[in-house]
Amino acid sequence: MIVERFESSLWETSSLLLAKGNEAVLIDPAISVAEVARIAARVSELGVEVTHVLATHADWDHVCGIAAFSSAVATVSEATATRIRANGDEAIAERAAANGVDIAGEPRVDGTFHAGTGLRAGPFLLETLALPGHTPDGTAFRSRELDLLVVGDHLSAIEFPFATSTATYRGTLAALIDLLRRDPPGRVVPGHGPELTAADAQEIAEADLRYLWELRDAVSTGATREAAREAGLAVEPPRPAADDLAQAHAANVEVALVERFA
Numbered sequence: 001m002i003v004e005r006f007e008s009s010l011w012e013t014s015s016l017l018l019a020k021g022n023e024a025v026l027i028d029p030a031i032s033v034a035e036v037a038r039i040a041a042r043v044s045e046l047g048v049e050v051t052h053v054l055a056t057h058a059d060w061d062h063v064c065g066i067a068a069f070s071s072a073v074a075t076v077s078e079a080t081a082t083r084i085r086a087n088g089d090e091a092i093a094e095r096a097a098a099n100g101v102d103i104a105g106e107p108r109v110d111g112t113f114h115a116g117t118g119l120r121a122g123p124f125l126l127e128t129l130a131l132p133g134h135t136p137d138g139t140a141f142r143s144r145e146l147d148l149l150v151v152g153d154h155l156s157a158i159e160f161p162f163a164t165s166t167a168t169y170r171g172t173l174a175a176l177i178d179l180l181r182r183d184p185p186g187r188v189v190p191g192h193g194p195e196l197t198a199a200d201a202q203e204i205a206e207a208d209l210r211y212l213w214e215l216r217d218a219v220s221t222g223a224t225r226e227a228a229r230e231a232g233l234a235v236e237p238p239r240p241a242a243d244d245l246a247q248a249h250a251a252n253v254e255v256a257l258v259e260r261f262a
């Protein structure tokens with residue numbers, strides 16, 4: 001059995017190749033045409049056939065390589081399918097162009113599943129788990145036989161939480177901490193940055209949850225929205241992030257303000 005992680009030069013984005021026998025499954029093949037071609041070349045070198053392509057969520061950097069694997073079944077959660085359909089093709093192409101990247105094409109959806117149910121993808125039986133917070137549609141994939149947990153854009157050693165809902169993100173982190181404690185996998189692969197041990201992943205999850213609670217407490221103190229915003233901006237993120245993501249903390253503060261003030 002084979003588990004190989006590929007890393008994009010943009011945001012250290014993870015792509016995974018899982019193979020068993022002559023069948024392979026890709027998760028988030030990304031990002032540029034050249035980087036996706038490198039994954040396809042490795043597939044050829046191994047003499048395996050990609051039967052399924054999965055995505056952890058519908059953000060452009062995770063679904064932009066699906067088009068390069070036209071004979072595979074593109075399988076995503078119902079929530080991710082809804083977002084892909086709502087985004088439309090242009091949104092993905094625009095985001096890629098804004099980041100100076102050529103992509104394989106528009107993502108497609110051939111099949112869906114409900115997160116929380118088992119998923120048969122080629123030779124693998126995967127457990128799926130809804131991880132809303134970064135986006136409403138995050139999905140974790142777990143393979144027992146590979147001792148592997150893939151968590152999309154949570155638990156990154158090179159980013160802090162980028163939340164579309166701070167309340168939901170806290171719930172997801174609490175669930176992940178519980179899982180990592182009670183039922184730890186051998187390997188944890190986040191959407192950005194290096195692979196982690198369960199212990200490292202748990203440490204990141206706890207730091208991220210502390211940060212989101214500090215944010216919640218800070219915006220609770222201000223009497224007005226403006227005072228709350230200022231208090232939120234003073235909270236220190238748990239770790240640095242890339243320069244082009246420096247606005248993420250300010251965006252989190254706005255989301256935390258919505259949680260309190262509507």
Ligand SMILES: [Zn+2]
Nearest residue numbers: 059061153191
């Ligand atoms: Zn991402």
